[in-house]
Amino acid sequence: MSVFVDASSKVIIQGFTGQHATFHAEDAIAHGTQVVGGVTPGKGGTTHLGLPVFDSVEEAVRKTGATVSGIFVPPQAAIDSLYEAVECGVEVAVIIADGVPVQDMIRVKRYLAGRQTTIIGPNSPGIITPGACKVGIMPSHIYRRGRVGVVSRSGTLNYEAVSQMTALGLGQSTCVGIGGDPINGTDFKTVLQAFANDDETDVVVMIGEIGGQQEVEAARWAAQYLTKPLVCFIAGVSAPRGRRMGHAGAVIAGDADTAAAKLDAIEALGHRVVRNPARIGETIAEVVRETGGPVPALSV
Amino acid sequence: MNIHEYQAKELLRAYGVPTPPGEVVYTAKAAARVAQELGGSRWVVKAQIHAGGRGKAGGVRLASSPAEVAEIADQLLGSTLVTEQTGPQGRVVNRVLVERASRIDREFYLSLFVDRVSQRIVVIASDQGGVDIERIAAERPEAIRTEQVDPGVGLLDFQCRKIATAIGLGRRAAPFTRLLKRIYRLFRDKDCLLLELNPFIETEDGDLVALDAKMTIDDNALFRQGAIAELRDFDEEDPKEVEASGHDLNYVALDGDVGCIVNGAGLAMGTMDAIVLHGGRPANFLDVGGGASPEKVANAFRIVLKDPNVRAILVNIFAGINRCDWIAEGVVQATRDQAIELPIVVRLAGTNADAGRRILDRSGLDLIQARDLDDAAAKAVAAAAGRTEVRVP
Numbered sequence: 051m052s053v054f055v056d057a058s059s060k061v062i063i064q065g066f067t068g069q070h071a072t073f074h075a076e077d078a079i080a081h082g083t084q085v086v087g088g089v090t091p092g093k094g095g096t097t098h099l100g101l102p103v104f105d106s107v108e109e110a111v112r113k114t115g116a117t118v119s120g121i122f123v124p125p126q127a128a129i130d131s132l133y134e135a136v137e138c139g140v141e142v143a144v145i146i147a148d149g150v151p152v153q154d155m156i157r158v159k160r161y162l163a164g165r166q167t168t169i170i171g172p173n174s175p176g177i178i179t180p181g182a183c184k185v186g187i188m189p190s191h192i193y194r195r196g197r198v199g200v201v202s203r204s205g206t207l208n209y210e211a212v213s214q215m216t217a218l219g220l221g222q223s224t225c226v227g228i229g230g231d232p233i234n235g236t237d238f239k240t241v242l243q244a245f246a247n248d249d250e251t252d253v254v255v256m257i258g259e260i261g262g263q264q265e266v267e268a269a270r271w272a273a274q275y276l277t278k279p280l281v282c283f284i285a286g287v288s289a290p291r292g293r294r295m296g297h298a299g300a301v302i303a304g305d306a307d308t309a310a311a312k313l314d315a316i317e318a319l320g321h322r323v324v325r326n327p328a329r330i331g332e333t334i335a336e337v338v339r340e341t342g343g344p345v346p347a348l349s350v
Numbered sequence: 351m352n353i354h355e356y357q358a359k360e361l362l363r364a365y366g367v368p369t370p371p372g373e374v375v376y377t378a379k380a381a382a383r384v385a386q387e388l389g390g391s392r393w394v395v396k397a398q399i400h401a402g403g404r405g406k407a408g409g410v411r412l413a414s415s416p417a418e419v420a421e422i423a424d425q426l427l428g429s430t431l432v433t434e435q436t437g438p439q440g441r442v443v444n445r446v447l448v449e450r451a452s453r454i455d456r457e458f459y460l461s462l463f464v465d466r467v468s469q470r471i472v473v474i475a476s477d478q479g480g481v482d483i484e485r486i487a488a489e490r491p492e493a494i495r496t497e498q499v500d501p502g503v504g505l506l507d508f509q510c511r512k513i514a515t516a517i518g519l520g521r522r523a524a525p526f527t528r529l530l531k532r533i534y535r536l537f538r539d540k541d542c543l544l545l546e547l548n549p550f551i552e553t554e555d556g557d558l559v560a561l562d563a564k565m566t567i568d569d570n571a572l573f574r575q576g577a578i579a580e581l582r583d584f585d586e587e588d589p590k591e592v593e594a595s596g597h598d599l600n601y602v603a604l605d606g607d608v609g610c611i612v613n614g615a616g617l618a619m620g621t622m623d624a625i626v627l628h629g630g631r632p633a634n635f636l637d638v639g640g641g642a643s644p645e646k647v648a649n650a651f652r653i654v655l656k657d658p659n660v661r662a663i664l665v666n667i668f669a670g671i672n673r674c675d676w677i678a679e680g681v682v683q684a685t686r687d688q689a690i691e692l693p694i695v696v697r698l699a700g701t702n703a704d705a706g707r708r709i710l711d712r713s714g715l716d717l718i719q720a721r722d723l724d725d726a727a728a729k730a731v732a733a734a735a736g737r738t739e740v741r742v743p
Contacts, residue, residue: 204616294614
């Protein structure tokens with residue numbers, strides 16, 4: 051099964067002919083993703099990477115049957131591209147751009163009410179179901195198909211955790227980067243709910259950071275409803291208050307926003323927390339052993 | 351991005367929200383002239399810095415003659431104001447706002463902010479003006495009224511009336527509603543994250559006036575807020591952070607001795623945490639971002655090295671969109687061109703990591719390579735402490 055994307059996902063790339071879009075579309079195709087085309091307004095009718103380019107998402111979806119869109123468009127135009135994708139009824143839209151105004155996301159969330167599209171991002175590394183589908187900017191070669199579900203805000207911390215897991219023979223079902231902004235298209239709790247219902251996921255890892263209460267809320271939900279073990283790391287134990295740490299959402303506004311407070315709250319809810327970012331892989335391996343694993347990393 | 355009180359008040363006035371008459375000045379002489387022009391018998395002189403707590407720190411003072419206005423301005427201008435929000439180093443006052451003093455009948459608290467929990471713009475009001483809202487929230491939560499704004503329809507009249515009634519302005523509900531809706535429009539039009547009027551007052555004449563204003567704009571929206579982007583006051587920021595942002599690097603100065611050059615905000619924080627776990631202290635947060643060229647890496651070294659406390663540098667890269675070979679070239683270039691003598695620990699992983707390590711090996715430079723995050727943090731902490739051996743935490 052996996053969550054949100056799998057081998058049957060038909061992916062288009064908005065901003066297809068751009069440099070990063072091209073690089074990651076090639077990487078995605080090489081690792082099994084069904085990329086069926088792309089959109090670059092004004093370049094419709096041409097081909098890129100041997101795939102058709104369309105002027106609009108509407109045309110791309112009509113002619114390719116695309117179900118997922120990767121939006122590789124600069125932040126100033128990303129939200130318009132997102133509306134276009136949602137209007138065309140794609141199931142999943144992934145926004146990579148860092149720099150989307152937060153009030154635009156407030157409007158997006160309101161607009162999404164009653165619509166079916168799942169938005170991943172913005173300010174996100176994307177989503178990958180190893181060997182089946184990647185829509186994002188992550189280095190595919192570090193991922194292995196397996197049974198650990200990973201959800202993080204940050205891209206690079208996701209890579210760090212995954213490489214530790216892969217080195218220990220622990221593969222991943224799906225890795226979702228919800229993004230580093232204060233308002234995310236899909237939040238931690240929604241991703242945990244998807245993993246809860248996924249028969250290919252045995253263990254879930256949540257990698258959060260300072261700022262907001264989303265991780266704690268998700269952990270509270272998980273304490274009640276998630277029957278799979280949850281391992282959690284929160285970055286920024288050493289971060290000062292009131293300073294934005296790179297991500298628009300990574301700022302400590304009050305006592306409850308600190309990494310230590312969130313880790314304590316999540317631990318008190320009965321979940322396993324990791325306080326050293328270098329030990330995320332080991333901790334998952336421990337949890338797998340305790341729960342009678344093994345979680346095989348199915349090589350792809 | 352924060353802007354000054356006087357700038358926020360100019361914006362409020364442009365939207366039809368009354369503020370006390372006043373003008374910003376840079377000299378004591380101009381302060382006296384402005385007081386004379388404003389007329390009246392009492393004036394307020396307010397230090398303009400991007401930090402709260404000015405009142406308690408002596409940065410907001412009353413005067414009863416233009417001469418006294420000049421005297422206070424003279425004392426404040428060029429002085430360093432230390433408030434509970436500036437940190438011990440304080441902020442230098444370069445400009446003061448001179449206003450005619452208001453005759454206050456009642457003070458209220460009023461703010462709008464982007465609430466990440468409800469994912470809405472939220473209005474908060476209280477009849478306890480001029481006080482820290484966190485304190486009211488802790489001591490008298492019932493004195494706070496909040497209203498969430500549905501972005502589909504905007505702030506509605508009935509919500510404004512509810513707030514007016516809750517804070518004791520029920521009789522003045524109509525003019526309050528008009529003002530609050532203007533404030534909301536300003537907040538929305540200018541991509542604010544926070545607009546705090548504390549206090550918002552009713553004068554003895556019954557006028558509703560924004561006596562103080564604090565405004566934070568969304569950095570991500572500055573591309574469409576050209577006029578506001580120009581209000582940025584570089585004197586209010588750490589010069590290293592200003593330079594870093596000019597190079598498209600995300601840098602935050604901290605007070606430790608291990609300089610950090612990392613890609614990605616999450617890993618940059620994780621790296622700082624790992625340093626602390628190994629008994630060290632990070633000197634900074636630095637995210638080189640995606641697609642970092644050798645030149646960008648060299649600029650990162652330049653900025654990190656401006657901090658005299660740095661005793662060792664840790665380069666930690668997990669490349670996705672980045673390329674480790676480019677990073678490695680940047681490290682070699684910087685080490686040579688900048689003649690760096692401090693120990694440099696490098697950990698490369700992800701895209702083109704092998705190529706990157708080969709570049710480091712072949713450089714002949716005395717670089718300390720690390721195999722993973724733990725190893726990198728341990729080696730960097732040891733190097734900063736002048737040790738060659740690594741201690742297991």
